[in-house]
Amino acid sequence: MVITLLVAVYIPLAALMVVTSAPVSTALMDDALKQTTQDGADREYLLEVATAVREFSFGDDAAAMPTGEDYRSSLTSDAITHLLDVRVVFLTVEYVSIGVLLALILLLTLAVRRYRVKILVLPLIVGGGVPLACALVLGVAIAIDFAAFFAWMHSLFFADGTWVFPADSLLIRALPTGFWLSSATVWAVCMVLLCGISIAAGVFFRWRQARLEKS
Numbered sequence: 001m002v003i004t005l006l007v008a009v010y011i012p013l014a015a016l017m018v019v020t021s022a023p024v025s026t027a028l029m030d031d032a033l034k035q036t037t038q039d040g041a042d043r044e045y046l047l048e049v050a051t052a053v054r055e056f057s058f059g060d061d062a063a064a065m066p067t068g069e070d071y072r073s074s075l076t077s078d079a080i081t082h083l084l085d086v087r088v089v090f091l092t093v094e095y096v097s098i099g100v101l102l103a104l105i106l107l108l109t110l111a112v113r114r115y116r117v118k119i120l121v122l123p124l125i126v127g128g129g130v131p132l133a134c135a136l137v138l139g140v141a142i143a144i145d146f147a148a149f150f151a152w153m154h155s156l157f158f159a160d161g162t163w164v165f166p167a168d169s170l171l172i173r174a175l176p177t178g179f180w181l182s183s184a185t186v187w188a189v190c191m192v193l194l195c196g197i198s199i200a201a202g203v204f205f206r207w208r209q210a211r212l213e214k215s
Contacts, residue, residue, distance in 0.1 A: 003107050003123040003127070004126050006103055006107065007126075007127025011131040011191060013097040015190035015191040016097075016187060017094070019183050025054055026054075028183055029050045029174075032175075033047055046173055048064075049075075049170060050175055052064050053174060053175065056083055057083055057090050058091070058094075059091060066170070067080065072169060074170060081162065082163055082165075082171075089157050117205045117208065120201070121202050121206045124198045124199065125202035128198030129195070131194075131195050132191070132195035135195065138187075138191070142184050150184075
Protein backbone atom coordinates (compact mmCIF):
# COMPACT_ATOMS: atom_id res chain seq x y z
CA MET A 1 0.00 0.00 0.00
CA VAL A 2 2.78 2.42 0.95
CA ILE A 3 4.83 1.55 -2.13
CA THR A 4 1.76 2.01 -4.35
CA LEU A 5 1.14 5.45 -2.83
CA LEU A 6 4.78 6.46 -3.29
CA VAL A 7 4.75 5.38 -6.95
CA ALA A 8 1.51 7.31 -7.57
CA VAL A 9 2.94 10.42 -5.89
CA TYR A 10 6.37 10.27 -7.47
CA ILE A 11 5.21 10.02 -11.10
CA PRO A 12 3.59 13.51 -11.31
CA LEU A 13 6.46 14.99 -9.29
CA ALA A 14 9.03 13.47 -11.63
CA ALA A 15 7.08 14.74 -14.65
CA LEU A 16 7.03 18.23 -13.12
CA MET A 17 10.78 18.13 -12.52
CA VAL A 18 11.27 17.29 -16.19
CA VAL A 19 9.14 20.25 -17.30
CA THR A 20 10.87 22.71 -14.95
CA SER A 21 14.39 21.53 -15.83
CA ALA A 22 16.56 24.17 -17.49
CA PRO A 23 16.77 22.59 -20.99
CA VAL A 24 13.05 21.84 -21.27
CA SER A 25 11.76 25.09 -19.75
CA THR A 26 14.17 27.17 -21.86
CA ALA A 27 13.01 25.42 -25.04
CA LEU A 28 9.36 26.02 -24.08
CA MET A 29 10.07 29.67 -23.27
CA ASP A 30 11.83 30.23 -26.58
CA ASP A 31 9.05 28.58 -28.56
CA ALA A 32 6.34 30.60 -26.78
CA LEU A 33 8.19 33.88 -27.34
CA LYS A 34 8.58 33.11 -31.04
CA GLN A 35 4.78 33.00 -31.22
CA THR A 36 4.24 36.31 -29.42
CA THR A 37 7.28 38.46 -30.23
CA GLN A 38 8.26 39.37 -33.78
CA ASP A 39 11.30 41.51 -32.99
CA GLY A 40 14.39 39.31 -32.61
CA ALA A 41 16.22 41.58 -30.17
CA ASP A 42 13.15 41.95 -27.98
CA ARG A 43 12.63 38.19 -28.02
CA GLU A 44 16.22 37.57 -26.91
CA TYR A 45 15.80 40.08 -24.08
CA LEU A 46 12.54 38.50 -22.92
CA LEU A 47 14.15 35.06 -23.01
CA GLU A 48 16.94 36.36 -20.80
CA VAL A 49 14.35 37.74 -18.37
CA ALA A 50 12.40 34.47 -18.41
CA THR A 51 15.58 32.49 -17.76
CA ALA A 52 16.51 34.77 -14.87
CA VAL A 53 12.99 34.39 -13.44
CA ARG A 54 13.37 30.59 -13.54
CA GLU A 55 16.77 30.75 -11.84
CA PHE A 56 15.44 33.10 -9.15
CA SER A 57 12.41 30.86 -8.59
CA PHE A 58 14.74 27.94 -7.90
CA GLY A 59 16.71 29.85 -5.28
CA ASP A 60 19.32 31.87 -7.16
CA ASP A 61 19.23 35.32 -5.55
CA ALA A 62 22.00 36.45 -7.89
CA ALA A 63 19.80 36.00 -10.98
CA ALA A 64 20.02 39.15 -13.12
CA MET A 65 16.43 40.39 -13.16
CA PRO A 66 15.45 43.97 -14.09
CA THR A 67 13.61 45.38 -11.08
CA GLY A 68 11.81 48.69 -10.69
CA GLU A 69 8.42 50.35 -10.42
CA ASP A 70 7.49 50.42 -14.12
CA TYR A 71 5.76 47.07 -14.61
CA ARG A 72 6.13 47.28 -18.40
CA SER A 73 9.93 47.33 -18.33
CA SER A 74 10.75 45.94 -14.89
CA LEU A 75 9.73 43.32 -12.36
CA THR A 76 7.91 45.23 -9.64
CA SER A 77 7.90 44.45 -5.94
CA ASP A 78 4.59 42.61 -6.40
CA ALA A 79 6.15 40.46 -9.11
CA ILE A 80 9.17 39.67 -6.91
CA THR A 81 6.87 38.77 -4.01
CA HIS A 82 4.99 36.38 -6.27
CA LEU A 83 8.24 34.84 -7.49
CA LEU A 84 9.29 34.27 -3.88
CA ASP A 85 6.00 32.41 -3.38
CA VAL A 86 6.77 30.42 -6.52
CA ARG A 87 10.20 29.61 -5.09
CA VAL A 88 8.62 28.08 -2.00
CA VAL A 89 6.46 25.85 -4.20
CA PHE A 90 9.28 24.83 -6.54
CA LEU A 91 11.79 24.07 -3.79
CA THR A 92 9.17 22.16 -1.80
CA VAL A 93 8.39 20.04 -4.86
CA GLU A 94 12.11 19.46 -5.40
CA TYR A 95 12.76 18.36 -1.82
CA VAL A 96 9.62 16.23 -1.63
CA SER A 97 10.54 14.56 -4.93
CA ILE A 98 13.96 13.62 -3.60
CA GLY A 99 12.47 12.34 -0.33
CA VAL A 100 9.80 10.27 -2.09
CA LEU A 101 12.37 8.81 -4.49
CA LEU A 102 14.74 7.81 -1.68
CA ALA A 103 11.88 6.27 0.32
CA LEU A 104 10.68 4.43 -2.79
CA ILE A 105 14.12 3.01 -3.53
CA LEU A 106 14.54 1.88 0.08
CA LEU A 107 11.13 0.23 0.35
CA LEU A 108 11.42 -1.42 -3.08
CA THR A 109 14.82 -2.85 -2.15
CA LEU A 110 13.53 -4.24 1.14
CA ALA A 111 10.35 -5.60 -0.43
CA VAL A 112 12.14 -7.33 -3.31
CA ARG A 113 14.64 -8.94 -0.93
CA ARG A 114 11.83 -10.35 1.18
CA TYR A 115 9.08 -11.12 -1.34
CA ARG A 116 10.98 -11.12 -4.68
CA VAL A 117 9.72 -9.20 -7.71
CA LYS A 118 6.12 -10.42 -7.34
CA ILE A 119 5.62 -7.72 -4.72
CA LEU A 120 6.17 -5.09 -7.43
CA VAL A 121 3.21 -6.11 -9.60
CA LEU A 122 0.36 -4.33 -7.81
CA PRO A 123 2.28 -1.17 -6.78
CA LEU A 124 3.54 -0.61 -10.32
CA ILE A 125 0.20 -1.24 -12.03
CA VAL A 126 -2.02 0.62 -9.57
CA GLY A 127 0.61 3.26 -8.79
CA GLY A 128 0.88 3.95 -12.51
CA GLY A 129 -2.85 3.72 -13.18
CA VAL A 130 -3.95 6.38 -10.70
CA PRO A 131 -1.77 9.23 -12.04
CA LEU A 132 -2.57 8.07 -15.58
CA ALA A 133 -6.25 8.75 -14.91
CA CYS A 134 -5.26 12.12 -13.44
CA ALA A 135 -3.17 12.91 -16.52
CA LEU A 136 -6.11 12.16 -18.79
CA VAL A 137 -8.37 14.41 -16.72
CA LEU A 138 -5.66 17.07 -16.84
CA GLY A 139 -5.49 16.79 -20.61
CA VAL A 140 -9.25 17.17 -20.94
CA ALA A 141 -9.25 20.19 -18.62
CA ILE A 142 -6.49 21.85 -20.64
CA ALA A 143 -8.30 21.19 -23.91
CA ILE A 144 -11.66 22.49 -22.65
CA ASP A 145 -10.59 25.67 -20.84
CA PHE A 146 -6.92 26.24 -20.12
CA ALA A 147 -7.53 29.66 -18.56
CA ALA A 148 -9.88 28.16 -15.97
CA PHE A 149 -7.44 25.32 -15.29
CA PHE A 150 -4.57 27.81 -14.95
CA ALA A 151 -6.55 29.91 -12.46
CA TRP A 152 -7.57 26.83 -10.47
CA MET A 153 -3.97 25.59 -10.22
CA HIS A 154 -2.77 28.98 -9.01
CA SER A 155 -5.56 29.18 -6.45
CA LEU A 156 -4.19 26.01 -4.83
CA PHE A 157 -0.82 27.57 -4.05
CA PHE A 158 -1.17 31.36 -4.07
CA ALA A 159 -3.43 33.90 -2.37
CA ASP A 160 -6.06 35.62 -4.52
CA GLY A 161 -4.77 38.69 -6.32
CA THR A 162 -1.08 37.94 -5.79
CA TRP A 163 -0.51 36.18 -9.11
CA VAL A 164 -2.49 38.40 -11.53
CA PHE A 165 -0.53 40.99 -13.52
CA PRO A 166 -1.30 43.31 -16.47
CA ALA A 167 -1.07 41.69 -19.90
CA ASP A 168 1.62 44.17 -20.96
CA SER A 169 3.75 43.67 -17.82
CA LEU A 170 7.30 42.41 -18.28
CA LEU A 171 6.58 39.23 -16.32
CA ILE A 172 3.64 38.26 -18.53
CA ARG A 173 5.44 39.18 -21.75
CA ALA A 174 8.46 37.09 -20.72
CA LEU A 175 6.25 34.15 -19.71
CA PRO A 176 3.17 34.34 -21.98
CA THR A 177 0.16 32.05 -21.85
CA GLY A 178 1.61 29.88 -24.61
CA PHE A 179 4.51 28.94 -22.34
CA TRP A 180 2.20 27.76 -19.57
CA LEU A 181 -0.04 25.90 -22.01
CA SER A 182 2.96 24.09 -23.49
CA SER A 183 4.34 23.35 -20.01
CA ALA A 184 1.03 21.85 -18.86
CA THR A 185 0.83 19.77 -22.04
CA VAL A 186 4.39 18.47 -21.66
CA TRP A 187 3.70 17.71 -18.00
CA ALA A 188 0.64 15.65 -18.95
CA VAL A 189 2.55 13.82 -21.70
CA CYS A 190 5.44 13.04 -19.34
CA MET A 191 2.97 11.69 -16.80
CA VAL A 192 1.38 9.43 -19.41
CA LEU A 193 4.80 8.11 -20.48
CA LEU A 194 5.96 7.46 -16.91
CA CYS A 195 2.63 5.83 -16.06
CA GLY A 196 2.94 3.64 -19.15
CA ILE A 197 6.42 2.54 -18.11
CA SER A 198 5.21 1.76 -14.59
CA ILE A 199 2.20 -0.23 -15.76
CA ALA A 200 4.22 -2.07 -18.41
CA ALA A 201 6.83 -3.01 -15.80
CA GLY A 202 4.10 -4.29 -13.48
CA VAL A 203 2.54 -6.38 -16.25
CA PHE A 204 5.97 -7.76 -17.18
CA PHE A 205 6.73 -8.80 -13.62
CA ARG A 206 3.29 -10.44 -13.37
CA TRP A 207 3.90 -12.36 -16.61
CA ARG A 208 7.38 -13.37 -15.41
CA GLN A 209 6.03 -14.58 -12.09
CA ALA A 210 3.32 -16.62 -13.83
CA ARG A 211 5.93 -18.32 -16.02
CA LEU A 212 8.08 -19.14 -13.01
CA GLU A 213 5.12 -20.68 -11.19
CA LYS A 214 4.29 -22.87 -14.22
CA SER A 215 7.85 -24.11 -14.66
